């Protein structure tokens with residue numbers, strides 16, 4: 001039986017009438033009153049995720065220093081903790097890794113424990129739990145809950161949940177304009193300029209039943225890695241919704257000079273909405289396990305975490321005990337943790353992607369009422385279907401390249417689609433953007449396949465392969481950083497687009513056109529490049 005229940009932040013209209021939000025604000029205010037070097041301060045916790053305040057982090061000339069963040073709140077840059085302390089605790093967040101979900105679960109637990117301490121000290125409820133922001137919820141829940149944009153607390157003091165540097169999907173200084181571009185959000189908000197495109201934040205990642213993958217097909221939870229703070233291939237849940245929500249909520253200042261806090265890993269933990277976004281990501285993982293019945297890895301290298309392999313350990317400050325060390329094993333079994341969520345149903349209901357594809361491909365499948373049965377291929381065979389021949393510079397309103405298909409592999413892929421049946425599931429097809437580099441974390445790139453010349457992207461959603469937010473690209477592109485500036489990789493499941501091309505006989509070609517459409521015009525100094533666009537098939 002869980003001791004604590006995390007609830008929907010939109011309860012009671014998402015205002016301070018929702019006592020979870022009111023007490024969160026009180027706790028955040030107490031933590032913000034402490035100094036940077038205090039392990040129980042708001043600033044220390046933000047730096048655990050990532051920071052641009054130590055000399056080591058500021059070596060990257062494209063870093064946006066904490067000293068330049070416009071207040072409120074006024075973000076302190078001194079006093080730094082002792083170096084041994086910040087080396088142990090700061091810059092831990094795991095991205096592009098199968099540790100993404102378990103590391104962030106522990107991070108949320110530690111922050112929640114600290115906030116609960118503050119609340120208890122100030123006479124609030126001892127059962128307080130961190131609320132979550134379910135931007136996929138009904139009505140206008142794609143909007144940020146109003147408690148995060150109110151200028152003041154009920155007593156008239158400044159609202160600690162409202163930072164200046166939060167600009168939303170329209171890159172606007174108007175705090176009323178902070179929302180997540182889900183399909184409902186896009187429909188109900190001001191029209192997007194038609195030469196650009198806002199790729200939707202979706203729940204498609206919830207349909208992937210396998211947790212761990214590799215750099216080409218990272219699956220639901222991400223590729224197997226060691227301790228991985230930046231670079232690498234983002235897993236399906238990490239890429240969309242996680243990265244896209246960060247970038248849509250953070251945005252950039254209207255003149256482009258200030259990144260929204262949420263858009264950059266080394267700034268994101270400073271914005272109080274961060275933890276409600278991550279609580280929702282954590283809830284989706286729990287739902288994927290508990291409601292959909294999908295298993296976490298049983299591999300000891302996942303269970304024991306990177307410390308068992310000689311890497312850094314996952315460690316958090318913890319009120320009363322000082323320091324808490326944890327592993328993915330401690331985080332993975334949701335039913336054994338001391339908290340739960342008020343809603344673990346899979347948002348949008350169950351979806352069987354393979355069954356949907358079989359219907360679209362015209363295969364005869366067994367239909368029982370509204371339920372369709374078809375198994376998911378568990379195969380490990382991954383094969384390159386084709387790749388672009390040269391690196392791609394993405395500037396202005398976008399870029400275009402060709403992916404050359406290898407005739408023999410393309411024929412095998414076509415054959416798999418032609419003979420698709422319950423007993424012979426079609427290949428999955430995955431498009432990779434490899435070594436994406438640049439200096440603008442706030443950018444979103446939308447990837448279209450065979451978009452006709454001069455066509456408006458918004459009129460061709462059926463050709464959208466997917467969308468990626470460049471959350472973390474500045475650090476991942478720094479030559480003197482952890483991975484030599486190799487950049488980020490993204491993997492988009494394009495099976496449904498390929499099925500349509502196949503049915504329209506457009507797959508029978510020696511190449512596919514790939515068009516990159518940004519969500520906002522790209523400035524030259526952002527230096528966004530894609531090393532290679534490649535396409536893989538994953539079959540039985």
Ligand SMILES: [Cu+2]
Nearest residue numbers: 242246268278
């Ligand atoms: Cu995050």
